[in-house]
Amino acid sequence: MILDASKKAEQRALLEAELEAVGIRLNREPPNIYLKPKTAGGMKITFQTPPKNIDQKMVYNILRDYKILNCEVLVRDENVTVDDFIDVIMKDHRKYIKCLYVYNKIDSVSLDFLDKLAREDNTVVMSCELDLGIQDVVERCWSELRLIRVYTKRKGVDPDFGEALIVRNKSSIEDVCDQIHRSLKDTFKYALVWGASARHVPQRVGLGHVVADEDVVSIVSNWRA
Structure with a gap:
């Protein structure tokens, strides 16, 4: 939820009330x-x-x-x-969803108020005008969404670290296969994994192996042309 820091709590309270009225519960458990x-x-x-x-x-x-x-x-x-x-x-x-409050225009409020805002739960602050805190917003969104990067590798070819598969935290090799192509796991034989999730490199694993952020994965299949 993008908010104007100069409008203090009024804008947030109004938006929360409107969402509450249609059954959306922010940052609450059932x-x-x-x-x-x-x-x-x-x-x-x-x-x-x-x-x-x-x-x-x-x-x-x-x-x-x-x-x-x-x-x-x-x-x-x-x-x-x-x-x-x-x-x-x-x-x-009723829908129970997480919400990150992003306050823009922090250059227009006092330092005391900015400090108070930044300490609130589920909150991050920035200024588009002064290009402040924008990367913090990106990193916080990444963290809250619990996403990780997995790089793929073909046999005999170095992995392309410029392009990653984006999967949820605690995803398995099966999830990685689904990201590449839905039918890949049907011919899956095994995978080789380099990275934090591997006990040794490369580690030979099955579909149930859980990958870690920035792992490199090579899928070996029984596919025949």
């Missing part, structure tokens, strides 16, 4: 509530720990309002609220 509708048997409501913000009668009334008359409920978190419980009922219309 409520720790188990809810299983049933066809009969009435309501069974259990609290793992006595909650601070709701009670059994409130839960009962919420369920009735949503016409859930037969169900099993287990509330595991003592801090859940009425809104949390409604979110569980409306889970098909």
Whole structure:
């Protein structure tokens, strides 16, 4: 979320409220509530720990309002609220996603305010005008997305370090094969790996081997022309 540092908290609060209204929850985990509708048997409501913000009668009334008359409920978190419980009922219309707040125009605010902004959770600051902090934004996005680079190598040819496959952290050789071509794993024989994930170089591995950032991978297949 790109924000104007000179507008302080107002712009962020407005955007968060609009997203909240359409069911998008930023930087939050789903409520720790188990809810299983049933066809009969009435309501069974259990609290793992006595909650601070709701009670059994409130839960009962919420369920009735949503016409859930037969169900099993287990509330595991003592801090859940009425809104949390409604979110569980409306889970098909709720999305829990991570958000990185990027404040631009830091050259237009005081140093004290800039220091406060930079220390907030899930926040990075920059100035396009002065070309400050832009690389920090790139690196933070890379880190938050948990991406790694894998370089491929053909037999007898040096790897091209100018072009990498981009995969998620903890990806396997099978994921690397899928990135190259979906059918590659069908003829897969083994892979040779150089890099941090290899116990020795090169290490001969199977599809389940987990690669590390900047590994070099050579795929050997049974393909015949």
